[in-house]
Amino acid sequence: TMAKVLVTGGAGYIGSHACKALARAGFTPVAFDNLSTGWAEAVKYGPLVVGDLMDRAAVAAAIAEHQPVAVMHFAALSLVGESMKDPGLYWRVNVGGALNLIGAAAEAGIRYFVFSSTCATYGDQDGVMLTEDTPQYPINAYGGSKRAIEDILRDFGAACGLEHVIFRYFNVAGADPEGELGEQHRPETHLIPLMLDAVAGRRPALTVFGDDYPTPDGTCVRDYVHVSDLVAAHVLGLRWLMDGKGSRVFNLGSGRGFSVREVIGESRAVTNREVPVVQGARRPGDAAALVSASTRAIEELGWQPRHSALREMIAHAWAWAQKPEYRR
Ligand code: UDP
Incomplete structure (x- = not known):
């Protein structure tokens, strides 16, 4: 039988793509998700276990039932703006x-x-x-x-040999x-789906958050990476661990920054249509620029981003937004 991997957040955006990549690589992904x-x-x-990570007994039961060889942990609250308004929620749910x-x-x-962390851990570093x-x-x-x-994983790695990427x-x-x-x-x-909803007339306009950042055009600069490239790196990270190469941190980005205006x-x-735009205020918690020097994953994991050109990412998001499954 195929080795199982417990995928928390397996019903979410990145987790669902990870399940596909794992299945393609010969694993059985067991999604664990509270469907929030x-x-x-x-x-x-693969199977879906509906359960909540805040319920330790439910987590232990899913592990006992499926006996996964590894865990990929995607499930989390992930909105910067919301975390500024309700920090307690983020500390309780994500860390708990x-x-x-x-x-x-x-x-x-x-x-x-294998753990989903974020460039938001770096904070605002003057565009380095x-x-x-x-x-x-x-x-x-x-x-x-x-x-x-990340700190908790390091401590568990030292204490009980839980190898982590x-x-x-x-x-x-x-x-x-x-x-x-x-x-x-x-x-x-998120910027790209909101922008495409505005193009499709599903919302009146895209609000650009801030135009007075210390960036070339005053809007925030971000490094966009294709979800399929991202999850491919996770499969490589799992193999890395199974090959005994030990705990390691990798940035996953394209190595190129684009401003909101450039996006x-x-x-x-891609769409041949104008994006209706209104200028808004800065969103609290946003860093001016976050760009990865993305060489470690390429050099050490042998990661090859294939779809992370901005135009292709927008084109795939646009194609998805035309599907009957896409709901707004
Ligand atoms: N952004 C924007 N208008 C929106 C949503 C996002 O101008 O309606 C900007 C946001 O300030 C940030 C970038 O787009 O600079 C990407 O934001 P997103 O929420 O997609 O991802 P984040 O960088 O917060 O993870």
Whole structure:
């Protein structure tokens, strides 16, 4: 039988794409998801266990039932703005849930753990290219909670040999190139889907958050990476651990930054339509620029981003937004 991997957040945007990649690589993905933001219909490549990470007994029961060889931990609250308004929620759910999961995994003797961390752990660093060794000074509770989980993993690694790969994501975008999966947040807060909803007339306009940042055109600069490339790195990270190469941190980005205005400009090329835009105030907690110096994953994991050109990411998101499954 095929080795199982417990995928928390397996019904979510990134987790569902990870399940597909794992299935393609010969694993059985077992999605564990409370469906608070995920979608049961997105779990297509293995079983779904509906459960909450805040319920330690439910986590332990899922592990006991399925005996996974590894855990991929995607389930988390992930909105910078929301984390600024309700920091307690982020610390409680993200850290509490991870602690239950890591504890249950260690107790069950699981040896491999792949964790979704974020470039938000770096904070605002004056636009320097961020490497895995850049010191982390998060400026919002989302980034703070993710950095804390990195620390927890290091302690469990030292105490009980839980080998872990930490991936610090930059801005994940796009959709499954075969059109089987895509991004479906409710409410949606991310730039590219909101922009495409505005293009499609599903909302009146895209609000650009701030135009007075210390960046070339005054709007925030982000490094966008295709969700399918991102999850491909996770499979490589799992193999890395199974090959005994030990705990390691990898940034996952394209190594190129685009301003909000540049993203808007690129979308015109994909859709042949104007994006209705209104200028708004800065969103609290946003760093001016977050760009990865993305060489470690390429050099050490042999990662090859294939779809992370901005135009292709927008095109895949646009194709997904035309599907009947796409709901607004
Ligand atoms: N953004 C924007 N308008 C929106 C949503 C996002 O101008 O309606 C900007 C946001 O300030 C940030 C970038 O787009 O600079 C990406 O934001 P997103 O929420 O997609 O990802 P984040 O960088 O917060 O993870």
